[in-house]
Structures are given as C-alpha cells and as structure tokens.
Amino acid sequence: MLLRHTPKEIKERKALTINPAKTCQPVGAMYAALGVHGCLPHSHGSQGCCSYHRSVLTRHYKDPVMAGTSSFTEGSSVFGGQANLLQALANMFTIYDPDLVAIHSTCLSETIGDDLNQIVSKAIEDGKVPEGKNVIYCNTPSYIGSHITGFSNMCTGIVKGLAKHTGEAKDQVNILPGWVEPSDMREIKRIAAEMTAKIVMYPDTSDVVDSPQTGEFQMYPDGGATVEDIASSGDSIKTLALGSWASEDAAKLLDSQFKVPYEVLDIPVGLSATDRFVEALANAAKVEVPASFVSERGRLVDVITDMSQYLYGKKVALFGDPDQLIPLTEFLLDLDMIPTHIVSGTPGKKFTKKILELCAEKAPNVNVKNGAQADIFQLHQWMKNEPVDLMLGNTYGKYIARDEDVPFVRYGFPIIDRIGHSYFPTVGYTGGIRLLEKMLGAIMDKIDRDADDTQFELVM
Amino acid sequence: MSVDKKLPDPSKLKEEILAKYPPKIARKRAKSMVINDTKLDQQIQSNVRTIPGIITQRGCTYAGCKGVVLGPTRDIINLVHGPIGCSFYAWLTRRNQTDPGPEGPDGENFINYCFSTDMQDSNIVFGGEKKLAQAIQEAYDIFKPKAIGVFSTCPVGLIGDDVHAVSREMKAKLGDCNVFGFSCEGYKGVSQSAGHHIANNQLFRHVVGNDDTKPEGKFNINLLGEYNIGGDGFEIDRIFKACGINVVCTFSGNSTMGAFEQSHMADLNLVMCHRSINYMAEMMETKFGIPWFKVNFIGGESTAKALRKIGEYYEDDDLKAKIEEVIAAELPKVEARAAEARKRTEGKLAMLFVGGSRAHHYQELFKELGMETVSAGYEFGHRDDYEGRKVLPTIKVDADSRNIEELKVEADPERFNPRASDIKLETLKEKGLEVSDYIGMKSDMADQSLIVDDITHWETEKLVDFYKPDIFCAGIKEKYVVQKSGIPLKQLHSYDYGGPYAGFEGAINFYTDIETMLSTSIWKKLKAPWLSKETDPCICAEFVA
C-alpha cells in the first residue's frame, strides 16, 4: 500500500495539513503572466519559490517556463528587497529583452512588507525600464488563499497595468477564461469565432505552453494576449468572467475602473455550464447561436444517452479547484452520477454552499469541504468509509486510486504523469465528450479487468 | 577510450556571452566561466550569490535540506512549517525510492505523504508556534512516528518562530518521539548547498550516535551522499551484499532513523556526493574516529574501482577475492553493453550542468561511451568540488556562508576510536585513495573544456549554439528549453523517470538510455518538409506560377 498509514478512523485536525489539495499563490500568478505575449514573469523573493514554480509548471506542460527571481539573501530579508528587484529588472530587460515583466511577490517579500508599487515606480524613474516596455505586478502572499488566488491576483494586475479606456467603445466582449488549460483557451476562441463573436481573451496561454517543436527555442512564443488587445479591453461592451475564484476580481476592476459591466459564469465544463456560456456569449456579443452548435451539443447529449447505463448512480470522489469543481459537479449530476466526496484546498465559504445547493436533490449526502485542512488525506479517509466508483483529480490522486482500486481520471493541476490536457480541451460540448470518454474509459477498463472469463464482454 | 580530439577554443564564445551583460555583471560572471587548463591552478568562482534576474537553475536552502538530505528517510515525518507551497513542491518530486524493509508491506514509510502547517495570515501576524505545536501533536496522534523533523521556510525566520524550542517542548511532551527542527529558511546561503549543511548539522546533533548497538557485519560501512534516486541505492546495496560488505546506514537513500542512530558504529564512511554530505563525514571522523574516502559508483569502471578501494582499506584477502569475483561476474556484461552502445555514441559531445557532484560523476559514463564532455558545471558546487579539497584553506568565507552554523565537534570522550592509524591512511593515500579528500571535477576534464558555475539561461542558449552538443544534461527547468533547440536533454536530477544509473546494472541502463536518446529518429524531422524546400528557388517559382 502506498498510503498505508492513512487510517479509516477520522480524527479532527486543526493545524496539520496532509497531502494538500492546493498549492501557493505565486505559481498561479506565474501561469497567468505566461498568458500575455512577450511577458517574462518575475518572482520577487528567494530563488527557491521561483525554481519550484517553474518546475511544477514545466512538469505539467512539458514545455519551457521562463521566469526570473530576485534571489533574496539573508541581507535582503533584513533590509528589504528593493535593491534586488531594481537590479533584476535592469538585468532582465538588458539580457532577455521581454516586452513586459510581470512581478509577483512571495511569502518572504510579503512578510518583509516590500512595496511593489513603490519599487516599480522607482525602477521607472531610474530608467531601468526601457521605452515602450511595461512592468506589471501583483501581490501574492501564499498564506492567503491558494494558487487560484494568485492566478486571480495576476489577472487583476494585468487589468491594472495594461487595460485602458479611450472613450471609444469597441464592439467586443472580454473573456477572462480563468485557470484553464491552453487547449481550453484555444477552444473558447474557436467557439467565439464560430459564433462570430468578437472577443478579447486574457490570459491566453495557448501557443505559449503548448508551443510547437520546430528545432528553434523561442523565449517568447507566438501565443499570449497582446498588450494592445488587453489595453483595448477597457473599451469593451462587456466582460464574461469564467469562474468566480479566478476571474471575478479582474472583471470587477474592469467595471469599476472602465465601466465595463460584467457577468460571472461557470467555466463551461459539461452540458449545462456550456449551455449557459454559449447563450451568455451570444447575448453579450449580440450574435445568433449558429446551427452548428445544435449539432455540437447534440453529439455530447448523444454520447450521454448512449452510455448512461455505465454512469447512472455511480459514486464519484473529486478534488481540485472551485471554479472547475462546481461545473464538474453539475455535469456529474446531469449524468446521474452521484458526487459523493468533494474537496478543494482553496478557501471561500460560497464553495460548500454552492455544492450543497447543486447536490440537494440528487446527492443530498455529499461530503464536501474546502479551505484549510481540506486535503486529499481527508478525501481518502472519506473514501475508506464510503467507497466510490470513480475518482477525479490531479496526479497526486493516483496514490489513493491505486490503494483503493478506484478508476481514476486525471483532471486539474498538476497533471505530471500523463499528457493530453495541453491539447484536448475539457470545456465546451466537445470538451464534455472528452471528459466522458475519459470517465467511461476508466470505468469500463475496470469492468473488463474484473470480469471473469465467462462474463467478459465483446460489445459494451 | 576517450576521444582525443582537441576541443574547440571557447574564448570567443565567452567574450560573446559576457558582451551582453552589464559591465559589473560581466566581471562577476567571467570568474565563474573558466576555460580549463589542467596544468594550471585556476580558480572557479562558485558558491556565490546568484545575480537577481539572471535566470538561474538554482533552488533554495530549504530544498537542499528537506528535499535532498532528509527527504529520502522513510520513517520520519517531515513537517514543513510554512505556507503550503514549499511543502507541496517537495512532495514526491525527487524520486527517492523506498522499500519498507524487513517489516514488510506494513513497514513505516511516510515518503508518499506531504505534511505542512499551511500557515495563514493570522499565523504570520501573531506567530505560528502554537499552530506548529498543535500540528506536531496531530501528526503524532494519527501516525505515532518515531521522529518528526520540522523544516522552516522563509517567512518562519522572519516572524521569529522558534522551531527548535517548539520541537524540544514537543519531544519532552511526547516522550517516545524524537522531534527536532531545521532553520533552513530559503533565503539563507546562496543555493541548496546551505541546506545540505544545515541538514548534516541537525542529523549529527539529534540523531547520529543515539544507538551504540554493534552492527552485525564483518565489514561495516556507511555510504554517504547517495539518495536512491531511481533506485541507485538499491543497486549499490545489491553489489555490497554480493561482496559481503554490510551497509550500516546510507545517508540518506531508503534510510531509517534507526540506521542513522547506529551509523557511528561503522568502520568506514564512503562519500559519494561530496557536496551534500562532506560535513557529516568530517564530523563523524572528528567525533568517532571513522575515516572517510571519496568513491564514485557512477560508471562500470568507477564502480569496480570503488569496490577495490574498499578492499584496500580492509586489507582482507577474502574480501579482496570476493570483490574481484563480483567484478569479474559483472563488469564484462557492462563492458559488452558499452561496446555495443559505442557504435552509436562514439565521438558524440555531451554537456552537463547539474547539482553538486553529478556533473562530475556522469562524465565517467560518457567516457565509457566514448563521448566527450565539452562543457560542464555545478548548480550549487563550491570551489573544492571543482578544484579539489586542497583549496579549502584558501576559500574566503563570505557573509552568506558565515550565516550557516559550523558545529563545534570534538572527539567523544568515550566513543572516539580511530579505526585506522595515520600511517595506514597515509599509505592508502599513496596508493591513490582519496582519503579525506576529493580531487574535484576540474582535473578530470579535458583541456579547453569550458567550466561554468551556476550557468544562466543566456549562457545555456549560447553554449548550445556554439557546441551543438549531441546531448545536454541538466534538470526539469532546462529540459524543454534545450529540447526546443533541437537537442535532447537528459535530466540528471530525476533521470527522466528512469534508472538506476549507479553501479553495474545502472551503467548498463545509462548506456542504453543515452543510446536511445541519440538514436531517436524524430529529431531529424523537426522541420516541416515544405519549409526546407522553400529555400529551393525552383520549387518556389513553381508555386508562384
């Protein structure tokens, strides 16, 4: 057994987190910053954080993830990190020539109390930022929230640093996609294009962390939302913020700063959330939903009607990030599956409330917990007490899945032992089919494996 | 075996690299980039601060302490005191294999778990000591471990939490659990290296020497600086067993608290990774009289050599005969595989930028493959790892290193027992054993090879461009950067999830993996066919028409 010390008996914990279902803010900020074209993320703190964040993103994407660090030493921890950051900015612009640098803080610089606003102003005053280049920043103390909070904070930082209001309204809709994969961002753009909806989407990591192998390394890949596009978002007619945790704050800022109204939607994972997204986008962009979407949707519904016998009544354990877990839970309910145990390390009271609302009718006994000590140790203990038929979560779930012999579908961050998430979306109707294919594959592989010779089926 | 081609002169390359840097930085980096002349004593600036913004490979002290040295021990709960991230990233990512041992499947093994106090803003403001004490209690209540190690991350030092005091209190309170702390905040020192030192200190202070039971073997050794990545330690253990050598404790691959506690009862310390563990070897020598020498189990020849050194040390004919028997049984297979692989690897170029010893050790394997190492350097080595321990007295201790505690160690009044006389050690030295010594990487590298310490991203790009190596060895952050340049990269921290690479079987695995990487055909198809045709004017003309 891999997790042989995990007891069935649950003891309440107040201080100890075991096997977390979240990580820290800066990695989210770094990921968001990669979704701006020509951007070099910068970690203001000791170099360990930066090394860890680059490593986990690299493992997840199997693609280069470049970022600088202020490389704090004991001295900078005592006297503050201003000198390090000024030097870092000068060096990065001289040596690596990015269009912009996106700074996020770390626990260390936050605890010291470094004032990024002041340091960046000083860098500009001192001429450390070349003409035409930008520096944006956000605060990402990891003792608050999670990696999702950091992603959200950088989205806000992008708006603060780059969005503008020219007074000339633009006939376009802003989409803040939330923390989704490059494949999902690509799919959202495809959906919008198919609907002829004009959108500006950021961050956009497609063609950045799923960059092609051509034999030539590009420090700044072709993808990423451009500074011009982001600037224009202050003139858009509306913002669709996908996922309250990752996108709402930036949308709010676009509203308060530039009077761009916003609507918060779920990330379009599964049937119902995609329905809402498609309608909301059509309304916002004042376009018709094209006929092709009836077919796209129909294909997803078709798979569900074809295969529902393998899904109906199956219990599911899932862990990950709130913005994904909410529509995913809804999707599972649409499939007549039973969300049984749900855990997210990301705090926010409305999460449990929302899940309980969704599950009230079909899965009233759902176990749900988020925030501090909501970890996958807890999830595992729940699973020992009430076994499930399927588990969804990031790569760390595989230790539980193997011990408990539960079919497992990788979903979320990080996925560091399989590929696919970069290339095949799980958003939209087509993404729904991929999710179904994966879930059915896992469930049916187990049926095949466990069937004895007489009951082994050819057609399923 | 090695290719006796003269290497290209990298002086121009060095100039070009430095030209891009602001003058002050160019001056600093110049001292860390040395064109090797084996006849000269050249200084290689290392273990100095990384320049902010330069894009480094390096990590932090905490990573060196928790991740490297204590990470592989299976029956201790490693509790990280700090915000969640530091613990999350060090969760299982180093591939330390563990085997629950004689207790069977129910043996203690916490390796697959990640423990954190997950500090919140209130803990930062009001202090986290209470939460830490509570977390230790909860860990104890659930798991009943023999030991709990507490690791400090950056904010902890700043807010002034005293992890040592909390650990002491909890140790007293729990009674049967050894609780001890590490002040390994990431801002200390200049790289992972400081963390190794801190880990050595605390293990020495709180664990080593706690159990005076005599080990059972006839030849009792400790293997220091071997972390069982990809099962390296298992392969070395297999070889030792075949030779009749008993490993009391490995620091720290697949180790247990019990083994650490008893390790001072061994006759001899063998040092693999000099950088991360030399402190332990020295302290055990001073306190208990255990001599140490440097070995390398990376490479078939090196493995044979290391075993023979052990034979020399014990001066025991039976042992020597057994060792020869094992070598005779194993080495021919290794050599045969190398000969086969060399058909595809001979004359190819390698570069290695990694760690604090691997960039040196792995050059052996490349030599056995007939490959030339054109450039190499450490991520967190010190001058002694490049130039040899002979330069130790001349290394200036800077402010960053002064912050790392040096334990004052003295001979143990009862237990000090010199295992070998000075005369014997001198004789061994004369026979070429690196007794209390390490000669470093530099003297093993070819003339005109380029040594670069703490290589930056910019330098990596330029080096790849200049040498066009056939294989580049580094870590995960560099992996896809280099591969996107069309050159395969072998990860030498994680072995690209393969291994073992140590010992005889390991050498065979490595040859095969490198051969595979060099023979992978996709590298010849990176360009879309029509793009290469575009340069052909006739075809373009056709398209236009």
Ligand code: SF4
């Ligand atoms: S110190 Fe904070 S920012 Fe750095 S890795 Fe740890 S949790 Fe993340």
Ligand code: SF4
């Ligand atoms: S916070 Fe400090 S200890 Fe944690 S990863 Fe960052 S540098 Fe290392």
